[in-house]
Amino acid sequence: LLALGPGARRVHVAAALRARAQVSMSRFEPDSFVNYEKMSKNIGIVRKRLGRPLTLSEKIVYGHLDDPAGQEIERGRTYLRLRPDRVAMQDATAQMAMLQFISSGLPRVAVPSTIHCDHLIEAQTGADKDLQRAKDVNKEVYNFLATAGAKYGVGFWKPGSGIIHQIILENYAYPGVLLIGTDSHTPNGGGLGAICIGVGGADAVDVMADIPWELKCPNVIGVKLTGSLSGWTSPKDVILKVAGILTVKGGTGAIVEYHGPGVDSISCTGMATICNMGAEIGATTSVFPYNHRMRTYLEKTGRREISAVADSFHQDLVPDEGCEYDQVVEINLSELKPHINGPFTPDWAHPVSEIGATAKKNDWPLEVKVGLIGSCTNSSYEDMGRAASLAKQALDKGLRCKSEFTVTPGSEQIRATIERDGYAQILRDVGGVVLANACGPCIGQWDRKDVKKGEKNTIVTSYNRNFTGRNDANPATHAFVTSPEVVTAMAIAGTLDFNPETDFLTAANGEKFRLQPPTGDELPSRDFDPGQDTYQHPPPQGASVDVSPSSNRLQLLEPFDRWSGTDLEELRVLIKVKGKCTTDHISAAGPWLKFRGHLDNISNNMLIGAVNTENDGVNSVKNQLTGQYGGVPEVARHYKAEGVGWVVVGDENYGEGSSREHAALEPRHLGGRAIIVKSFARIHETNLKKQGMLPLTFADPQDYDKVGPEDTVSIQGLESFSPGKPLTAVLKHADGSLDSISLNHTFNQPQIEWFKAGSALNRMKELQ
Numbered sequence: 001l002l003a004l005g006p007g008a009r010r011v012h013v014a015a016a017l018r019a020r021a022q023v024s025m026s027r028f029e030p031d032s033f034v035n036y037e038k039m040s041k042n043i044g045i046v047r048k049r050l051g052r053p054l055t056l057s058e059k060i061v062y063g064h065l066d067d068p069a070g071q072e073i074e075r076g077r078t079y080l081r082l083r084p085d086r087v088a089m090q091d092a093t094a095q096m097a098m099l100q101f102i103s104s105g106l107p108r109v110a111v112p113s114t115i116h117c118d119h120l121i122e123a124q125t126g127a128d129k130d131l132q133r134a135k136d137v138n139k140e141v142y143n144f145l146a147t148a149g150a151k152y153g154v155g156f157w158k159p160g161s162g163i164i165h166q167i168i169l170e171n172y173a174y175p176g177v178l179l180i181g182t183d184s185h186t187p188n189g190g191g192l193g194a195i196c197i198g199v200g201g202a203d204a205v206d207v208m209a210d211i212p213w214e215l216k217c218p219n220v221i222g223v224k225l226t227g228s229l230s231g232w233t234s235p236k237d238v239i240l241k242v243a244g245i246l247t248v249k250g251g252t253g254a255i256v257e258y259h260g261p262g263v264d265s266i267s268c269t270g271m272a273t274i275c276n277m278g279a280e281i282g283a284t285t286s287v288f289p290y291n292h293r294m295r296t297y298l299e300k301t302g303r304r305e306i307s308a309v310a311d312s313f314h315q316d317l318v319p320d321e322g323c324e325y326d327q328v329v330e331i332n333l334s335e336l337k338p339h340i341n342g343p344f345t346p347d348w349a350h351p352v353s354e355i356g357a358t359a360k361k362n363d364w365p366l367e368v369k370v371g372l373i374g375s376c377t378n379s380s381y382e383d384m385g386r387a388a389s390l391a392k393q394a395l396d397k398g399l400r401c402k403s404e405f406t407v408t409p410g411s412e413q414i415r416a417t418i419e420r421d422g423y424a425q426i427l428r429d430v431g432g433v434v435l436a437n438a439c440g441p442c443i444g445q446w447d448r449k450d451v452k453k454g455e456k457n458t459i460v461t462s463y464n465r466n467f468t469g470r471n472d473a474n475p476a477t478h479a480f481v482t483s484p485e486v487v488t489a490m491a492i493a494g495t496l497d498f499n500p501e502t503d504f505l506t507a508a509n510g511e512k513f514r515l516q517p518p519t520g521d522e523l524p525s526r527d528f529d530p531g532q533d534t535y536q537h538p539p540p541q542g543a544s545v546d547v548s549p550s551s552n553r554l555q556l557l558e559p560f561d562r563w564s565g566t567d568l569e570e571l572r573v574l575i576k577v578k579g580k581c582t583t584d585h586i587s588a589a590g591p592w593l594k595f596r597g598h599l600d601n602i603s604n605n606m607l608i609g610a611v612n613t614e615n616d617g618v619n620s621v622k623n624q625l626t627g628q629y630g631g632v633p634e635v636a637r638h639y640k641a642e643g644v645g646w647v648v649v650g651d652e653n654y655g656e657g658s659s660r661e662h663a664a665l666e667p668r669h670l671g672g673r674a675i676i677v678k679s680f681a682r683i684h685e686t687n688l689k690k691q692g693m694l695p696l697t698f699a700d701p702q703d704y705d706k707v708g709p710e711d712t713v714s715i716q717g718l719e720s721f722s723p724g725k726p727l728t729a730v731l732k733h734a735d736g737s738l739d740s741i742s743l744n745h746t747f748n749q750p751q752i753e754w755f756k757a758g759s760a761l762n763r764m765k766e767l768q
Helices: 006-023 036-050 055-064 091-104 129-138 140-154 164-171 186-192 202-207 237-248 261-265 268-281 293-302 304-312 352-362 381-396 412-420 423-429 485-493 588-593 597-607 634-641 664-669 682-690 699-708 749-757 760-767
Strands: 080-083 086-090 113-116 155-157 179-183 195-198 213-216 221-226 254-259 285-287 328-334 339-341 349-351 366-375 404-408 433-436 457-461 478-484 567-574 646-647 671-677 695-697 714-715 727-732 738-744
Touching: 036 055, 036 304, 055 080, 055 254, 055 285, 086 164, 086 202, 086 412, 091 113, 091 140, 091 202, 091 760, 113 164, 129 140, 140 155, 140 254, 140 423, 164 186, 164 268, 179 186, 186 195, 186 268, 186 285, 186 567, 195 285, 195 381, 195 485, 202 213, 202 682, 202 760, 213 404, 237 268, 237 339, 237 349, 237 478, 268 293, 268 381, 293 304, 304 328, 304 366, 304 682, 304 727, 339 352, 349 433, 366 381, 366 485, 381 412, 381 423, 404 423, 404 485, 412 478, 423 433, 457 485, 478 634, 567 634, 567 671, 588 597, 597 634, 597 664, 664 671, 664 682, 671 714, 682 695, 682 749, 682 760, 695 699, 695 727, 699 738, 749 760
Parallel strands: 086 113, 086 179, 113 155, 179 195, 221 254, 221 328, 254 285, 366 404, 366 457, 404 433, 457 478, 567 646, 646 671, 671 695
Antiparallel strands: 080 213, 339 349, 339 478, 567 714, 695 738, 714 727, 727 738
């Protein structure tokens, strides 16, 4: 390929991709691969314009500009108009995304898109029974997604196929691709040198409708890796360490780009683990440069032709020498120690060697009730092999896990391969229960029976997120995230204060022994076993889609009202939120997932997890019209019925966590007009704009303290609403006194048009 001229190379690439498409037509579309030649040309245009070396993330992002010659480019300031290569949606968010796409009136998606059924399977007893129960309970939703996919040209991965991010890594991610996904952990694909970004469903609709997708030009944080991983230290420890350094909002508005000589010591799936959990620092996405580890993974997953093409464009898939980062973090992998983060937040980092003493000091329960490995973050063949190597050591000494132990394979391919190679049976023998190929407990889909709600306890997981009540809806559960290896070791020992590097276990015969560092193959020596075929390719002619008006699971959308053209006067403060308010607090998952396709029903969970500053209560706010206290959704519905608009007041990094746009749709549906906070998480701020809400920030963060729960808020300056021009809020206090405060926003002109039209979808229909 390197010897071929551009024209011959294009023919060779097209032939290779056609051959691949013929081999696996069920899963791959020949037009879904990035045009490396076009991307390379765009990179050249932008590099010449900017007159400087480019980072890898800049190359891929700018390489997908709609207008590389005319686009204004300034990190952290301008909005880029991009042309992503494909869209992926998980089933919980795909419902609303597809309902919005149906509302658009368009006949078929314009870019390759897929739906992945992974969120609606609840973990109860084990894989087979849990999967069958999910198919029965969610039959209506699965049928809607399958038929909508068939009608509009969207591929459909059936329940049991696996977690969206593992499926993307195995099939759709590759070096240089720009992919958006309706899940916050879409950045997992960065482990294959891709720019994969989590978005809300309305963003996905834009791309599927062939509208250039807007993204604020990201800053770039460089993480330089030196040394090499060894012993008990794993790729997970890299991101656990980075999270401790940058915190849950340190990556906001930035792409995290890993580079340096240490990169080559990390497997491709290990790099994906690191990128996946980059969502927990608020990063737009994370990415690694193309290398031999990625090439090997592509070849093992049946994509040798793509690796050959990537090799020929290698210079576009690594950073330029001399490129500059906005911030640089350096980590020596040879000195990095195993870490464990938590509880209640993924950035509270502790070396495993110190967690026991810290737990005792803070009165955290030392007994590990459950150890859980798998999830989209850590369910690779390598992860399972290394965990199995520890389980085998314990079994050889006559031991089984003291804690309950669960195993979640990331995909049907991983499940089938670890069954074939014996890892799954070893993990069962040590006491593990193999769950369905799905998200399960990681997102709260866990019918947990071993503790009562409110009972203080500790669980240790290889997941990515550990907010209060996230895994089991128990606010007293202390959840810690760490590597699968450390989870397995702690499940065997049964205690949080077990340090596998130094501490001894007692064998069945009374002998003291230490676990040897975990080992495991990066990839299977034989090919992956694909397992059952769980993919439905969209037919050339679409099917019909029906939504029953009486359904409590699905509801067709009605357009939101246009802006009235005047300032928003005397809005009520629905709730002034105290402290951390994630999308889990705003729109809980778990049992509420079943209503993700029914906006009115799902709105009954709006902000029920947020803490009210007035009384430190949860789901308890004062109705200012009646003087009575009620649940947040009930009070919001009463205000709406009375024609009274309202606002939410919040703290820092409001809306961190999941990409779920329901956290923006619900406030809009129940009559909310603005969310006023100290700062926003990126995806949530965009989702609010898309739905016609006003996400605003205090120009002076101390003005948060001026807002009282009984105040009315008038938002002024909307008649001259323009980019960069602050708005004014007039606070009328209960005693009749007034305060005027300044509110900032990040709207550009097209986004202001969304607000005026009532939503981005309304605006799209106006322009058709």
